Amino acid sequence: MAALREAAAAALLLSLGCAAAAVPLVIWHGMGDSCCNPQSMGYIKKIVEAKIPGIYVLSLKIGSNLIQDMENSFFMNVNDQVREVCSQLAKDPRLKGGYNAMGFSQGGQFLRAVAQRCPSPPMFNLISVGGQHQGVYGFPRCPGESSHICDWIRKMLDLGAYTQAVQEHLVQAEYWHDPLKEEDYRKNSIFLADINQERGINETYKKNLMALKKFVMVKFLNDTMVDPPISEWFGYYKSGQAKETIPLKETLLYTELQGQLEEHQKPARTAPLLQRRNDSMGITAGGTLSCKCSRALCSRATPPTRFTLNLLPRSCQLTAQGSS
Template identity: 65%
Template sequence: MAAKVNVIVFLSVLAFAFAASQTVPIVIWHGMGDSCCNPLSMGSIKKLLEREVKGVYVRSLEIGDGIVEDTENGFLMNANDQISLVCSKLKNDSKLAAGYNSIGFSQGGQFLRAVAQRCPSPPMLNLISVGGQHQGVYGFPKCPGDNATLCNIVRQLLNYGAYVSFVQDHLVQAEYWQDPLNLEEYRKYSVFLADINQEQTVKPSYKENLLKLKNLVLIKFLQDTMVQPRESEWFGFYAPGQTKDILPMNQTKIWTEDRLGLQTLNSSGRLHFLSSDTDHLQFTETWFIENVVNKFLK
């Protein structure tokens, strides 16, 4: 009898170990004015994920050495350099070799999309964009946290000229600034957003790699007072030549010309639109667990 019990215990432990080994790791990337390990934001998200997805490995991306540099780089480190750095970090992390899920918060959403498009190894399985500005922004109404000095620098540089070479090379927010009143200049001089949205030289690999995703989840905050226009979170944007009327995603060229494969993702049931009737990045644990964790991360 004792031998039989021991066998059952052994099999139970083996089954648990196997299940844990099958848990897909999660990579998260913070937004502007935040850092990898802020206990009130990414730190609490990391703990929530570890609590809800048993045995999961969660990597919260740190861009630089320490929280201060990580926060500053969210404003002042060229987005393309950040993407290259992250691609290298992910490739060198053996725990991610079999694939990972990703969650990008605010600008971290479009940054992780760039990772999916440019760096298919290790494979990104699910991409969840929480308030990411995939068509960029045209407005900078609010700044998160205690970042008044950095925000003033951002505003001054954007006023100086978002598409001036120096500004494009050194100011993150200028690199996803889309001016609907000056689209020719945007498409010519944008060093980041116009590239990943296939508005310059078309790179077939960008579409091919994005189509490798199991799911692309886009979360929009219906009362967003930080992102202008908030429809950018669902790939919508201002109609060309003005700043009032909004084109929904299915009327933009990204969709009609299927530059990124969004139509294909949608037709195969892999493109998901979620919303929260709150301000930017304001959601409850319950909402996040029910709509994100339980549906896409377990």
């Protein structure tokens, strides 16, 4: 994962709001990464700490060391990981007043599960950078050092993604969403189908998700890690085939969760769906990042489609730059 991608994503978080005291930041890395990689999460942590003096940044580690943390991103039951994180957050006195959260790749949907299941301490804002909120149906490119693991994962998914053994011991199976086997997915997915409330509305999840002030989703238009990339915006394949994709508002999930998702598209909260043309994001010398807001999904009637997100803490809002 490129360092610039993570660094630019930090700009998104810093644009969410200003406060007299810096709000703590919790970040969760993606597949094959670790909490403290100096080229990814460690770099993000350093940038945020340098730009916002006194801020507390917690980069989540699942396991007793970095090797375990990386391995757990492949092999530890996601529900157990979420419980572990909820416990970490609840025990941390520096988070008792609340925090902002940013998840990268699979860390995006994992932190959404934290928001839905563990309201204390409160999560104020959630930014998902390339998170697969409708799941995946393929792994086109895996992190370089983990390619052999990904080859094994593909074999396991082909053999039986929704068997109990695979579901409980393979992280990627827990958000594997086979559009050709929707009933199997809804019945047997032990993580994603649950947090997406696909077996019935969970009023606790609904209440907790709607308590977020802002929920921002960033999609990379040329993403080579996620298949299909539209999952990063809650879109997915049309049921029954794996070629045509449909946007969020045309999915059955949107119909079922309409109130929860529409709440986060109100102008007062945020324009939640941002995109970049490339596979990664970059920051200008002045510390700003340009993103595009989907014209179809922005909350304003005639929305500008480009926004500048300032890395510096004094910039509190998304700043419209005009359509493009």
